[in-house]
Amino acid sequence: MPLYQLSINGKKYRVNADAQMPLLWVIRELVGLTGTKYGCGIAQCGACTVHLKGAPVRSCSFPVSAVLNQPITTIEGISNDNSHPVQKAWIDEQVPQCGYCQSGQIMSAVALLRDNPHPSDADINAAMQGNICRCGTYPRIRKAIKRAAATLPKTNGQ
Amino acid sequence: MNKNGQINRRDFLKIGTFATGGLLVAFTVPDKIPFAKPTATSEAALNAFLRIGTDNSIHITLSKVEMGQGIWTTLPMLIAEELDCDWSQLHVAHSPPGKAGDFLEPPVYKSTGGSETTIREFDRYRMAGAIARTMLVAAAAKRFGVRSEDCRTENSYVIAGNQRISYGDVATEAAKLPVPKVTLRDPKDWKYIGKSRKRLDAPEKINGKARYGFDSQFPGLLTALVSHPPIFGATVKTLDATQAKAIKGVRNVVQIPTGVAVLADHFWAAKQGRDALKIEWNLGENANLDTNMLTDTYRQLAKTEGLTIQKKGNVTSALAKSERSIDAEYSFPYLAHAPMEPLNCTVKIGKDSCEVWAGTQSPLLHQAEVAAFLGLKPEQVQFHTPCIGGSFGRRGSFSSDWVMEAVHIAKASGKFIKLVWTREDDIKGGYYRPIYVHNAQIGIGADGFPTAWQHRIVGQSLFVNTPLADVIAPKGIDYSSVTTGAPYSKSIPDYSFELHTTSVGVPVLPWRSVGSTHTVFVVETLIDELAFLAKTDPVVYRRAFFKNSPRHLAALNLAAEKSAWSKPLPKGQFRGIAVCEAMGSYVAQAVELSVENQAIRVHRVVCAIDCGLAVNPDGVRAQMESGIVFGLTAALYGEITIQNGVVQQSNFHDYPMLRMNDTPIIDVHIVPSTGKMGGAGEPGTAPIAPALANAIFAATGKRFRQLPIPAFW
Numbered sequence: 018m019p020l021y022q023l024s025i026n027g028k029k030y031r032v033n034a035d036a037q038m039p040l041l042w043v044i045r046e047l048v049g050l051t052g053t054k055y056g057c058g059i060a061q062c063g064a065c066t067v068h069l070k071g072a073p074v075r076s077c078s079f080p081v082s083a084v085l086n087q088p089i090t091t092i093e094g095i096s097n098d099n100s101h102p103v104q105k106a107w108i109d110e111q112v113p114q115c116g117y118c119q120s121g122q123i124m125s126a127v128a129l130l131r132d133n134p135h136p137s138d139a140d141i142n143a144a145m146q147g148n149i150c151r152c153g154t155y156p157r158i159r160k161a162i163k164r165a166a167a168t169l170p171k172t173n174g175q
Numbered sequence: 176m177n178k179n180g181q182i183n184r185r186d187f188l189k190i191g192t193f194a195t196g197g198l199l200v201a202f203t204v205p206d207k208i209p210f211a212k213p214t215a216t217s218e219a220a221l222n223a224f225l226r227i228g229t230d231n232s233i234h235i236t237l238s239k240v241e242m243g244q245g246i247w248t249t250l251p252m253l254i255a256e257e258l259d260c261d262w263s264q265l266h267v268a269h270s271p272p273g274k275a276g277d278f279l280e281p282p283v284y285k286s287t288g289g290s291e292t293t294i295r296e297f298d299r300y301r302m303a304g305a306i307a308r309t310m311l312v313a314a315a316a317k318r319f320g321v322r323s324e325d326c327r328t329e330n331s332y333v334i335a336g337n338q339r340i341s342y343g344d345v346a347t348e349a350a351k352l353p354v355p356k357v358t359l360r361d362p363k364d365w366k367y368i369g370k371s372r373k374r375l376d377a378p379e380k381i382n383g384k385a386r387y388g389f390d391s392q393f394p395g396l397l398t399a400l401v402s403h404p405p406i407f408g409a410t411v412k413t414l415d416a417t418q419a420k421a422i423k424g425v426r427n428v429v430q431i432p433t434g435v436a437v438l439a440d441h442f443w444a445a446k447q448g449r450d451a452l453k454i455e456w457n458l459g460e461n462a463n464l465d466t467n468m469l470t471d472t473y474r475q476l477a478k479t480e481g482l483t484i485q486k487k488g489n490v491t492s493a494l495a496k497s498e499r500s501i502d503a504e505y506s507f508p509y510l511a512h513a514p515m516e517p518l519n520c521t522v523k524i525g526k527d528s529c530e531v532w533a534g535t536q537s538p539l540l541h542q543a544e545v546a547a548f549l550g551l552k553p554e555q556v557q558f559h560t561p562c563i564g565g566s567f568g569r570r571g572s573f574s575s576d577w578v579m580e581a582v583h584i585a586k587a588s589g590k591f592i593k594l595v596w597t598r599e600d601d602i603k604g605g606y607y608r609p610i611y612v613h614n615a616q617i618g619i620g621a622d623g624f625p626t627a628w629q630h631r632i633v634g635q636s637l638f639v640n641t642p643l644a645d646v647i648a649p650k651g652i653d654y655s656s657v658t659t660g661a662p663y664s665k666s667i668p669d670y671s672f673e674l675h676t677t678s679v680g681v682p683v684l685p686w687r688s689v690g691s692t693h694t695v696f697v698v699e700t701l702i703d704e705l706a707f708l709a710k711t712d713p714v715v716y717r718r719a720f721f722k723n724s725p726r727h728l729a730a731l732n733l734a735a736e737k738s739a740w741s742k743p744l745p746k747g748q749f750r751g752i753a754v755c756e757a758m759g760s761y762v763a764q765a766v767e768l769s770v771e772n773q774a775i776r777v778h779r780v781v782c783a784i785d786c787g788l789a790v791n792p793d794g795v796r797a798q799m800e801s802g803i804v805f806g807l808t809a810a811l812y813g814e815i816t817i818q819n820g821v822v823q824q825s826n827f828h829d830y831p832m833l834r835m836n837d838t839p840i841i842d843v844h845i846v847p848s849t850g851k852m853g854g855a856g857e858p859g860t861a862p863i864a865p866a867l868a869n870a871i872f873a874a875t876g877k878r879f880r881q882l883p884i885p886a887f888w
């Protein structure tokens with residue numbers, strides 16, 4: 018079985034895995050970081066969203082062999098003290114209910130705001146519609162993204 | 176409890192101390208409904224705890240489970256209201272596993288459901304806080320050399336003049352004092368209750384630290400996936416596991432009553448192993464099951480007289496005499512709960528013990544079931560309840576289905592295993608909200624109001640053959656099938672409400688807001704239709720029925736007011752409204768939408784709820800939002816179909832969910848109310864579908880009598 022070197026949240030890991038093994042299971046079961054969740058396994062729900070070189074990917078449908086040298090960030094790498102503006106906004110707006118989808122929601126929101134610090138409603142729809150929340154926290158997610166955006170500096174491009 | 180807020184202590188609590196010191200108040204949260212089999216545990220078992228540590232920490236152990244509905248915060252608020260504790264020092268946990276003989280034992284906590292937790296625990300949790308505070312004060316007063324009356328409490332300190340001492344410092348002494356009589360605080364002095372408070376479980380749910388059952392990881396633990404039969408009730412005829420066993424990481428393949436389990440080092444290997452199994456099935460008696468045909472059968476049945484639920488006058492002759500009438504037939508599909516965290520259960524069987532980790536609504540029920548199967552005493556089965564990624568009824572399984580599946584795998588393999596269900600297992604796995612068909616015939620009087628109403632419901636029972644049968648489905652009449660189905664019957668002279676209960680080989684379970692998912696749709700769309708025929712505004716029309724139902728009226732009026740019901744909407748937008756009582760709360764919702772090329776766009780939902788006292792108002796609002804999204808999902812998309820015995824849907828691509836881009840603005844308003852407390856977790860789901868359908872009628876002139884609303888018409 019091939020050996021892969023992965024950089025996750027700035028730490029290096031070496032794993033032996035089947036080339037087709039989805040990154041989700043590598044992260045959860047070989048590396049042991051369980052914040053990234055399984056919800057569908059077919060890129061439909063976004064619970065498994067991680068960042069690959071800053072861009073959101075559905076790790077359930079992304080084979081480990083395709084990671085190459087790109088650094089991975091998971092929910093555990095967003096901050097270790099809930100200090101990221103998106104996490105703060107999530108608390109201020111009281112987003113989580115069961116919480117199971119929220120790792121993925123936050124990873125999508127962080128990626129959105131990185132590329133587009135002041136998203137419109139349409140931008141939020143486009144960036145977040147891949148993330149299902151069965152508890153229906155969407156209205157609060159929308160508010161939280163706007164609240165987090167308000168704390169970010171205005172940029173010329175937007 | 177008596178009228179003065181004094182508790183009958185005999186059925187309530189036990190005070191003690193820990194080896195490490197501190198004060199422990201353990202109390203019983205009894206169920207009105209006998210949920211457990213009698214073998215499970217004794218009636219008086221203590222199941223909820225408040226512990227004050229010598230380090231001034233406050234530990235609250237919940238008798239009920241948190242599934243997203245917010246009780247992790249609401250129940251501690253009740254204790255804090257009386258305890259005057261430092262909120263930042265609170266630690267909350269689900270009721271612990273324990274060993275027989277422990278002071279805490281046995282760890283009884285009963286099922287969570289019916290939107291009842293806060294209603295039932297409102298007095299007890301406050302009482303536990305009040306008793307602890309009184310004892311801490313008494314202990315501190317002794318130390319200070321003053322009377323209890325001369326002390327006050329604040330932020331986990333007892334204060335008298337310039338002396339102050341922390342709860343932790345007097346907790347051990349307090350535990351030795353006699354249990355006091357206490358009086359609960361006057362509502363006007365409340366600092367917590369009725370004021371929005373942030374969720375205590377939110378911080379760990381935004382950084383990946385919350386551990387769900389799916390996250391169980393232990394050395395030596397194997398992951399098990401089960402190949403379930405393609406048809407309900409089918410059994411294994413032949414099994415060839417050669418290729419499955421050849422997959423790297425696969426450790427074992429075992430046959431169990433519900434299929435064939437593949438055990439592997441991790442999910443991915445187990446999944447590949449499962450895919451490689453070669454199984455032939457004995458298809459059994461459900462091989463011809465077809466939901467279209469089943470619904471047709473129900474339609475025929477709905478034309479015949481059923482068991483009487485409610486009857487007055489002579490509806491048949493009254494209908495025959497009516498000059499104007501409505502004759503309507505409705506149908507509702509099977510629905511999967513699809514909680515975000517798929518089902519899972521970790522099991523370790525020891526010599527005379529078993530340990531189970533499962534996010535479930537009913538640990539006590541499962542504990543009894545597991546114990547009976549393994550030949551153990553219930554207290555030899557330790558139950559751990561981790562974080563729960565949603566349930567909506569699925570994890571309230573009366574048959575303990577997936578927990579027993581895991582136990583079977585552990586027993587057959589002799590291994591420490593974690594059973595996980597894939598999303599496909601979940602969507603295809605049954606335990607659905609049942610199919611229902613309604614038939615309604617209404618005679619309309621000259622004044623535009625109904626004079627005769629015959630209403631028949633056909634569907635499977637949720638509660639026969641369950642531990643709740645005697646309570647909810649006595650003599651074969653399952654009242655959950657008809658609940659909230661007759662809110663307008665009082666003012667109708669000739670009325671008949673009937674039920675046909677069917678038996679089908681598809682397992683079913685309660686689904687968020689239970690019977691109200693269909694009864695409210697039928698009644699509220701029919702009332703809208705009657706209002707239309709009477710050329711009366713639907714809010715005005717409904718008010719005529721609610722003269723003696725002030726809570727319906729208050730919810731209806733508030734939703735109308737906040738949605739500016741009497742003011743016109745922007746061009747192209749239309750509105751509909753519905754109101755109901757569900758789980759003791761009164762909810763009205765007004766939907767604003769537009770329809771373009773048969774595509775429905777919901778712009779805004781205005782919701783008003785009268786739930787009596789809202790202990791945590793923001794929590795109530797969150798549950799209304801949640802219920803509305805849940806109900807809209809079902810109304811627009813939700814449908815499980817079966818052909819040749821095989822469920823046709825499998826995952827979120829063909830059993831879709833509402834997403835961010837479809838979600839309307841949702842405004843929730845709470846009716847200031849002194850009415851009896853009602854639930855919050857479920858009632859928000861009930862009125863949204865009829866409000867939507869009524870708005871669609873306003874926009875298009877089309878009356879849809881089935882859910883989901885068809886994608887094309």
Ligand code: FES
Nearest residue numbers: 056057058063077
């Ligand atoms: S688990 Fe990857 S998108 Fe659902």
Ligand code: FES
Nearest residue numbers: 115116150151152
């Ligand atoms: S918070 Fe439960 S699924 Fe999103």
